[in-house]
């Protein structure tokens with residue numbers, strides 16, 4: 663039986679001065695509870711995503727076989743679904759796991775990688791959104807493409823591939839529309855990470871530019887969001903903002919020792935593992951944008 667204490671749940675909507683405390687309490691809860699997080703993700707991201715979850719204190723499991731879901735998924739505290747290397751044979755597993763989570767009240771998080779790169783992928787992402795993710799996290803181009811698919815049927819916003827051709831701030835209105843039409847918290851990563859429930863908009867200003875040059879940092883922060891939502895599922899917006907800020911702070915601290923993307927990847931994981939309250943109090947930079 664996993665420990666269910668949740669110190670962060672005792673806090674109301676954070677004021678700007680209490681965001682670092684909120685982030686610290688949620689990270690502490692992840693470390694104390696070590697929630698089991700199922701990840702159905704792309705081949706590129708499996709390693710970094712699992713190591714991100716482990717270094718934050720969560721317990722990752724990369725299971726995607728349809729045959730295992732009914733036994734395994736009910737034991738998870740959250741699910742992360744990522745369509746990065748989507749094939750028709752994987753989609754039923756993603757949908758079944760998401761449906762199981764909905765039935766069980768388990769939060770699940772969607773990463774719509776390269777959402778409009780193909781008609782197949784966009785349709786799959788839309789079908790997954792219908793299965794009520796607690797959070798959708800993408801880069802600017804992905805959120806604009808997915809939002810447009812729901813709000814302007816027939817129009818397709820192009821994506822280059824998995825990297826964004828938009829700034830996150832250019833996707834604020836699209837994120838709000840997607841949040842309203844889906845009921846999910848929507849997060850747009852970038853220089854400023856933007857999080858919205860459709861009304862309130864919060865910005866997390868942590869991170870370093872070089873994080874864009876490490877593949878699967880976006881995928882990994884989506885999984886970290888799943889871990890934070892697992893320990894505070896009634897406050898998914900706060901959990902999402904906190905996870906993005908914590909990952910960004912780990913990037914900032916890791917950058918002190920990094921010589922380039924490869925060593926940043928290593929030092930970011932080390933920094934995430936070693937994060938303490940003092941580091942979060944001095945580095946977390948979250949503001950209201952609404």
Ligand SMILES: Nc1ncnc2c1ncn2[C@@H]1O[C@H](COP(=O)(O)OP(=O)(O)O)[C@@H](O)[C@H]1O
Pocket residue numbers: 800801802824825826851852853854855868869870871872873874878879880881883906909910
């Ligand atoms: N210009 C930037 N400055 C600081 N952090 C950034 C910047 N761009 C991306 N990041 C961070 O890198 C991580 C991955 O984001 P992003 O590159 O937007 O996702 P994706 O890999 O899905 O395209 C996030 O934690 C985000 O905050």
Ligand SMILES: Cc1ncsc1CCOP(=O)(O)O
Pocket residue numbers: 704706707746747775824876877878879880881882
């Ligand atoms: C390069 C690539 N191709 C398919 S999935 C993937 C990884 C994308 O990771 P991220 O969205 O975190 O950059």
Ligand SMILES: [Mg+2]
Pocket residue numbers: 775776800801824880881
């Ligand atoms: Mg991505």
